[in-house]
Amino acid sequence: MTSGKNDIQKLAGLARIRISEEELSSLEKDFEGILGYISQIQQAAGGTFEADTKDGLHNVFREDQNPHESGKYTVALLEEVPKKEKNYLKVKKILPESK
C-alpha cells in the first residue's frame, strides 16, 4: 500500500485530472485513510478470484436491428457539444506536427 504524492500525481495523470499542491496534501492524507480502510478485505477469508467469480452472469445483447432514421437526434445532441463546426465535433489534433 503506497500513496505518496508521486503516486497520486501519477494516478491523476491517468485520470486526466490536474491536482494543485494544496489539493495534493489533503488528498495524500485522505488516501491514507481510505486505503487503510479498504485494505481490510485482504484479511477476509475466501474470495479467491478463480473460485468465486463464476456467478452465472452472462452478457445480454440485443438484436442489431430497427435502426432509427439517420440524423433524427443529430440536432439535439449537437446542441450540447461545446465546440463544433457544422455537424462535426471540433477537437484539437492529437498528433503533434512532424518537424
Add this chain to the structure above:
Amino acid sequence: MATIDTTSLTIAQAREHLIRGDFSSVELTEACRAVIEKKNPSINAYLEVFDDVLEKAKEADKQFKKGGEHPTLLGIPLAIKDNILIEGNIASCASKMLEHYRATYSATAIQKLKKAGALFLGRTNMDEFAMGASTEHSAYGVTKNPLDETRVPGGSSGGSAAAVAMGSALGALGSDTAGSIRQPASFCGLVGMKPTYGAVSRSGLIAMASSFDQIGPFAKTVSDSELLFHVIAGKDSLDSTSIEVKGQRSDVKGRTIGVPRAFLESVPGGIDADVYKNFNDALEALRGAGYTLHDIDIPHLVDVLPIYYIIMPAEVSSNLARFDGVRYGLHKEGASLLDDYELSRSEGFGPETKRRILVGTYVLSSGYYDAYYGKAIALKNVIRREVDAVFKKVSAIALPTAPTPAFKLGEKSDPVAMYLSDVFTAFANVAGIPAMSVPSGAVERDGVSLPVGFQVMAPHFHDDHLFAIGRDIESVCGK
C-alpha cells in the same frame, strides 16, 4: 378547499380529493410552490423549479373534468433528483461539469411517471454525481434538514428527501447506490425504497456505479411508495440489466425476520445507543404483531463496506471518463487536446468526485487490481451466496437504516467517517436485493426530535414483500 396541508397529505389521499374535486391539481401544485417559495431559500432542496408545472397541472385538471378512468398519478406533483433526465431540462448532477447540460431524452422512469399523469415540480439537490451521504458535496450549496436546519438531510438524494419532508412535494424520485434513498429517508422521517437491482430501468439515470445504482421512490407512507414503485418498475429494452419483477411476485409468505446480531454488536464505527434501542423496540413490536425473530450470521457482512468502497470508485472512474469536455458538459480551452481534457475535468469535478476517481484508478491499476478490485468482486459473490443461504431460513432481514440520526452540518469532514454512514445500507446494493427504510420513531438531540428509520430487506424480486412488512412496521411503530 381553502388550504391544503401538503406536509401531511399523501398521494393516495390527494388522488381521492382530486377525483372528488375537493381541490384541483392547479391548487395542489400552487400549494406546493408556495411551500417552495417560503422554505427553499433556507433549505435549498431544489436547484431549479420548473416553470411549466402549472401548465401541466391545468392539463391534468382538464382530464379530471372529462371523467372516466384516470391514470394512477394524474395531477400529482413530484420532485426529481438532479441526476434523472427529463428531456429539455437541465440535469446537472449538482456538478459544475453539467451546469448547463440539457437532457436530450427522458429517463424511462420519467416517461412512465409522465404516462401515469405525474407532474414534475423541479430538480433536487444532491451530492455531486451522487457521491456522498449528506448532500454537503453539492456544487450548489448544502441542503439542510427541514426538521432541524443545523443538520444534514442525508444523502446523496438529500434534496428529494427534504423536498418531501418540508411539504413541497407529495413524493420524489432518488437514486440509491449504497443507501442514497434509504439513509435520507431515515434522516427526514420518510419511507425510502431501493428496488431489486434491475427492477427499475437505469436508462436516463446518470451513471455513478452501474452495478449498484437503482432509481427508487421517496414517500410519506409505504402505500404511496408502493404506488410509485409500480409505476416506474418494469423491464426496458434500453437497460439490458432490467427485469420484470411483477411476474415474479412474492411467494414469500413467511413472517420470519433475520437479525445479524453479531454484526450489530460489533459494527465498525459503532451504533448510536438510542438508535439501537429504537431498532430493538421496533423488532419487539413486530414480534408482538406475530413475526418470528431469528439471529442470523452473514460471515462477510463486516467486509461489505470496504468491498463497496472498492467496486464503486472503480466503476466511478470508468463512468466519469466520459466527461472530457468534447461531447457535452464543461469545456475549458487549453493548448492541446490533453490540456482541454485535464482543465475541463479539474475545473468541472469537485473534491469528493476527484477523490473517488483517483481511488478507482488506483484499485484498477495493474499492480493493485488483484489485491483490490479482483478480491472485492470475488467477495461480492461470496456475500451473495451467504445471503441466498440466509433467505432459505428467513423471509426478511432487518437492520437499522443508519447508525445515527441526522448528523450536524460539517460534522463529518473525514471521508471514511462519512463512508461509515452507509454501513447498514451498502449491503442491499452489494447483494442486489430490495430494501426499504420505514420511520420507526424518533430520538431526541438538543431538544429536537429526530426521526429514525427501520430497514427491512427481502430476497431478489420480492419487492412486494417489503410493502407488506413495511405496512406492519407503520402500524406497530404508530405511524
